[in-house]
Amino acid sequence: MQALKDRLTAQARGEGFDACRICRPWDVPQVPARLDAFLEAGYHGQMAWLEDRKHWRAAPQVLWPEARSVIMLAESYTPQHDPMQVLAQKDAGAVSVYAQNRDYHDLVKKRLKRLARWLIAEQDCEVKVFVDTAPVPEKPLGQAAGMGWQGKHTNLVSRDLGSWFFIGSVFTTLELPEDAPEVDHCGSCRNCLDICPTGAFPAPYQIDARRCISYLTIEHHGPVDEALRPLLGNRIYGCDDCLAVCPWNKFAVEAREVRYHARDDLRAPKLAELAALDDAEFRAFFSGSPIKRIGRDRFVRNVLYAIGNSADQSHLAQVQSLICDPDPTVADAATWAARRLMADT
Template identity: 55%
Template sequence: MTRVLAQGEAPAAGTGLVAELRARAKSLGFDAFGIAPAEARADLKAKLDHALAAGWHGDMDWMAETGVRRSSPGALWPEVRSVLMLGMNYGPDHDPLETLEERATGNISVYARNRDYHELIKGRLKELAGLLARRTGAAVKVFVDTAPVMEKPLAEAAGLGWQGKHTVLVSRAFGSWLFLGALFTSAELPADQPHPESCGKCRKCLDICPTKAFPAPFRLDARRCLAYLNIEHKGSIPREFRVAMGNRIYGCDDCLAVCPWNKFASVAREAKLQAREALNSPALADLAGLDEAGFRALFAASPVKRLGHARFLRNVLIAVGNSGKPQFGHLAERHMNDPEPLIRGAAIWAMRRLSSSAHAEQLKLAFLPAETDMEVRAEWTAAVPSARSR
C-alpha cells in the first residue's frame, strides 16, 4: 500500500536509491557524486553579500541582480530539500603552463578546449534526474552554471572536495579539474559528509597569480582576474593587466595548474574528455586573420564561441602585442581600421608594442585624425612598454 504524502511533505528516499543513483552517475561519465541538504551552507548569504559589497564581481552585474536567489538553494527554489552535486574530471594530459612560453601561439583555458561543458553535462544530468523522479515521484531541477547556483560551496558540502585558496573546488582524486553540475530535488536524501579544507600552508595558487587577484586566501577579486578580464569583461583590457595577460586569449589556468593535488588527477583521468587538437596551441598568425565566419567555424561547440568575434580578436591582439616578435606587427596593423573600436584599440596597442617609435608615429599621423572614438584615440598617446627585445 502506498502512503499518500501530506500537503507540503517531501518524499523521502533511502540508501538503496542513493547507491543506484551513484552507479548510474558513474555510467553516465561522472567521476564525483555527493549529496548535501539544501540548507547545508547557511553561511553563503553573508559571504556573497560581502563579496558584492566589495565590488569583487566587477561588471558582472548579473551576480548582484540575482544575489537573493543565489544566496541559498531554497531562495532559488523553495521546494528543494536535497542537492546532488556531480563532477566530471577534465584534467589535461600535459602541464598547461608550458604553452605560456610559446608566445607565437594563443593559450586557451583547458576547460574550453573540449566541447562546451554545459552541453556535455546537462543532458546526462537530466537523465539522472529522470531516474530520481521515477523512483521517488519527487520534483527535480538541473543546473549547469546557467542559474544563480553556488556550485563550489555546495559541492564542498556534498563531500566532493573543498574550496581551495584560489576559490576553485579541489578534489583529492581530481585536483582542481572538475566540471560541476547540480541536481535539486524535493526528495529527502541521505547526505554525505562535507569535505574539510585541506590546503594546509600551501599558497602556490596565490603566489603564481600574474595580477595578484587574491586579496586574501579563499577570496577572489574578479576585477584583477585574467579569466574574468578576457572572458566576462566587455570593454578594453585595462592597461595595467595587458602585459600580464601574455598569450592567454581565453581564460587563465595558472592557479589551477599549480595545485599540488593535480598529481592525482592525471592518474585518475580517463580518455573520455579529449581536447580538440586545433585548440591546444593555435598560431596567433592564424587567429588574428579570422573573420566572423572563420571564428564561428573554428570554435563551434566550444565555450569560446560565446565570447564573440570582437572580444576574441581583442584578446588575440593583446597576445600579439605580447609576442615580442616585431614581424607580427602586420597582424595588428591590418585591424587598425576595423569597424569595432574594441578591436582597433587593441590593434594600436599591439602595433605600438612591436614597432619602432618612428613607424608608430607614421601610423599615428595616418590614422589618428579620422578616429572618432575617444578610448581608441587615447591608445595613440598612452604609455606603452616596449616588447621588441623579448
C-alpha cells in the first residue's frame, strides 16, 4: 500500500493540492468532549446545524462506518497582497482573502472528485469526498494526519503552508499507511488572540463564534448587537486578522490557482457602490463568488455598518435612502449608520 500512497501523493500534487496526508476516521477521540463544551457554552450562536449533526461531526467513523482511511488534502490560497492594508481605507470594504475571487467549494470539490476517481481506477474501493459543508471535523482530522495543528485561533496552521490554505477530504474503504500526527508549534505566541477586534477568543484554543467577525458578517441573521457594530470596522465579509498575523505565514506558498487571486474590484471595493446594489445587481456582481451565498440583504447590512464606522458624511444621503428598505435588517442598519454619521457632524 505504500507504493499506492506514493502515487496518490504525486497525483494529488498534480491535481493542484499542496499537501496530502492520511489518518484513520477514529483518530480524533478528543472531538466529542470539545464539541460538547463548545455547544454547551452557546459559542455556536445561530449555527444550529452544529448541534443537529453533532453525532456525525463528533465521530467521523459514524458518518461512514465502512471508511478505513481519511485522505486529507490542502490547497494554498495565500494572497499576493497584504490583506490588512484595506482596513485603513474607510471608503472601502474589507473582504476576506478566500472570498476575493471564485468559490473555493466548487474548485476544491472538483479536484477531490478527480482524485477519488483516480484512486478507484488504481484500486478497487469506495470513496466519499467532503469539503467544508459536510459534518466532518476537518481541522482535527488535518492535525491527526500531520497536515498541521489547530492554533490558538482554532484554525489549522502548517509549518509548510502557514495559515492560508483550504482543506478537503476523501474518505475511503482502503487501509492506506497513516502519517504521524502534528504537534502544537504555537509556543508562547499570542498574535492571533491579541489582534482580534471583538475579543472572540475566551481563552487560547477556544472561539466564541458569537463575537467572531467572520460569523457575524456571514452566518448571523438579522441585526448585529449594537455594541459589536463599531468593532466591525470596514470588514464586510469575513475577517482575516488572526490568520494574517501568524508568524508561520513566512513559510506560506503563493496560491498556484489563479482563480484564488484577488479580483481587482474586490481588493478594496468602494462602500458607496456596494450599498447601491439591488438584488439582481448583487447576484450578477458576485456570480461564482462565495459572497453570493449570504444574499443582498445581509451583505448590504454589513456595508451599512462599515459606512456607519467610516465617519464619512458624504455617504449620508445614500444611507438615508435605505432607511425605508423593504428588508427590516437593512433598514435598521441604515438607521444606525445615519445616526452615527450625523453624530460626527
